[in-house]
Amino acid sequence: MKKISILALTMCSAMASAAEKTPSMEDMWKIIQEQQKTIEALQSKLSDQETEISETTEQVVAQEEALAVVSDAIEDTVAVESKTKIGGYGELHYNNLDSGEAIDFHRFVMFFGHDFNEKTRFFSEFELEHALAGDGKPGEVELEQAYIEHMFNDTTKATFGVSLVPVGILNETHEPNTFYGVERNAVEKNIIPSTWWEAGVGLNKQVNDKLGFDLFLSSGLNTPVDGSKAFIIRSGRQKVAKAKASDLAYTARVRFNPFKGLQLAATYQHQTDLTQGAMDVAADLFEANLQYNIGGFGLRALYAEWNLDDNVAAVNAAREEQAGFYVEPSYRFGSKDQFGVFARYSVYNNNAADNSSKDKIQTDIGMNFWLTPQTVFKFDYQDQKDGASNDGFNLGVGYSF
Numbered sequence: 001m002k003k004i005s006i007l008a009l010t011m012c013s014a015m016a017s018a019a020e021k022t023p024s025m026e027d028m029w030k031i032i033q034e035q036q037k038t039i040e041a042l043q044s045k046l047s048d049q050e051t052e053i054s055e056t057t058e059q060v061v062a063q064e065e066a067l068a069v070v071s072d073a074i075e076d077t078v079a080v081e082s083k084t085k086i087g088g089y090g091e092l093h094y095n096n097l098d099s100g101e102a103i104d105f106h107r108f109v110m111f112f113g114h115d116f117n118e119k120t121r122f123f124s125e126f127e128l129e130h131a132l133a134g135d136g137k138p139g140e141v142e143l144e145q146a147y148i149e150h151m152f153n154d155t156t157k158a159t160f161g162v163s164l165v166p167v168g169i170l171n172e173t174h175e176p177n178t179f180y181g182v183e184r185n186a187v188e189k190n191i192i193p194s195t196w197w198e199a200g201v202g203l204n205k206q207v208n209d210k211l212g213f214d215l216f217l218s219s220g221l222n223t224p225v226d227g228s229k230a231f232i233i234r235s236g237r238q239k240v241a242k243a244k245a246s247d248l249a250y251t252a253r254v255r256f257n258p259f260k261g262l263q264l265a266a267t268y269q270h271q272t273d274l275t276q277g278a279m280d281v282a283a284d285l286f287e288a289n290l291q292y293n294i295g296g297f298g299l300r301a302l303y304a305e306w307n308l309d310d311n312v313a314a315v316n317a318a319r320e321e322q323a324g325f326y327v328e329p330s331y332r333f334g335s336k337d338q339f340g341v342f343a344r345y346s347v348y349n350n351n352a353a354d355n356s357s358k359d360k361i362q363t364d365i366g367m368n369f370w371l372t373p374q375t376v377f378k379f380d381y382q383d384q385k386d387g388a389s390n391d392g393f394n395l396g397v398g399y400s401f
Contacts, residue, residue: 087111089400091176093183097382097392105131109144119151142239144197159202162240166202166214166253167267168192169289169302176398177376180330180342183394186362187324187348191304192287193234199243212255220249220271225278231312231319232350236274247273263291274308279315283308296337298330305352318357324348340368342380358386366394375399 088110094103106129113123124146130139147161164172170184171194188194200218207213221236222244229235238244253267269285289302305323312319330342344364351357366380378396 083115085111085113085115087113087401089175089177089398091182091396091398094395095182095392096394097390099390121149123147123149144195155206157204159204162197162199163202163216163218165196165198165218165251165269166216167196167251167269167285167287168194168304169291169300170194171196175400176378176396177370177374177400180328180340180368180378181344181364181366181380181394182378182396185326185328185344185346185364186360187302187304187326187346190234190350191306191322191324191348192285193237196237197240198238198249199240199245200248210257214251214253214255216249216251218249218251219243219245220247220276221274221283222276223274223281225275225315230315231274231281231308233306233322244276246277247271261292261294265289279311281309281312296332298332300326300328300330302326316351318351318354320353322348322350323352336370338370340370342366342368361385374401 088108090108091106092104093106095101108128108131110126111124112126113121115121125144127142127144128139129142130137133139133141143162145162145164147159147163149157149159151157166172168188170179170188171192173179174184174195184194198216198218198220200216202214202216202218204214205212219238219240221233222238223229223231223233223236225231249269249271251267251269253265256264258264266288267285268287271283273279274281274283284307285304286307287302287304289300292299303323303325306321308320308322310317310320324347326344326346328342328344330340332340342365344362346362346364347359349357349359352359361384363383363385364380366378369377371377376398378398379393381393382391384390
């Protein structure tokens with residue numbers, strides 16, 4: 001009986017204690033409300049975060065779109081820049097000769113080209129001579145080249161437009177850093193006559209790594225038929241300035257490189273009438289040249305000859321033949337081959353058909369210093385004999401890019 005009383009007392013005590021710990025309905029409602037507030041706060045925070053994430057995503061997308069636009073613009077700009085090219089060259093001369101002293105910015109030239117695609121391109125050359133052009137001024141502004149070139153394959157291409165005639169050594173490559181002497185040599189200037197450009201159609205074929213040829217159908221020369229310059233070849237250049245083209249010129253050149261360092265070339269041109277209808281004077285040009293380089297040693301040699309119909313005798317028989325040649329040995333030295341010395345012996349005559357006419361003989365010696373491969377300083381001394389007399393020295397600086 002005593003044990004039962006103790007057990008009952010213990011159970012009553014436990015129930016009382018449990019009743020004290022169990023929350024009332026009011027407490028439960030408060031707890032639920034607090035939890036609801038917490039849930040709502042968490043939901044609000046989550047909603048804000050989702051909004052921020054959405055806005056950030058939109059900003060990222062917008063930035064990606066903007067970057068894509070900029071990237072496309074950059075790619076387009078780079079593509080245009082890579083397809084359109086500029087270049088040029090220039091040369092400043094000081095001449096101290098028997099005929100007088102002068103400083104002359106002889107040539108300022110700009111090249112503009114554009115690649116339409118992998119096979120077709122455009123090239124042009126503008127030149128300002130003697131710094132100042134206009135009425136009564138010494139200079140000229142000339143368009144020397146403006147042509148379309150199309151590659152049919154890796155070995156064959158054609159040109160359409162204003163091009164340099166494929167003849168001689170200097171006519172197609174005459175940037176000042178590519179040759180010796182301040183002034184261009186007298187033979188190519190007066191006999192060929194460089195620089196010589198015409199409007200026409202050209203075809204270039206490289207048969208193999210040694211042999212190639214060039215064909216050029218073009219507007220021809222138009223020489224005067226009276227006066228002191230009658231039939232002088234250089235005076236016949238029309239420079240594609242409303243050039244008369246009743247009688248075209250046909251030019252063919254063969255190029256042969258038998259071994260490394262040696263380049264041989266020969267050009268033949270025929271024009272049915274050198275006077276474009278004034279006197280019916282057919283003319284033929286033959287030119288041959290060689291260029292040889294081994295180590296520092298170099299050699300250039302060229303011969304050119306014009307033969308005109310004998311009906312020019314009615315005006316000036318001596319002009320039936322006009323010819324000349326030069327030989328130019330050179331040597332480059334220095335740690336970067338930046339120094340070069342040369343000598344040139346030139347003989348030419350625009351009255352070669354007259355045996356009594358004296359040849360113009362000129363000897364040049366001098367040196368080049370290449371500050372960089374594209375910039376050069378020059379000095380030479382010239383001595384003229386017999387048919388010419390204009391001795392003295394020349395200084396020059398030139399560049400190309």
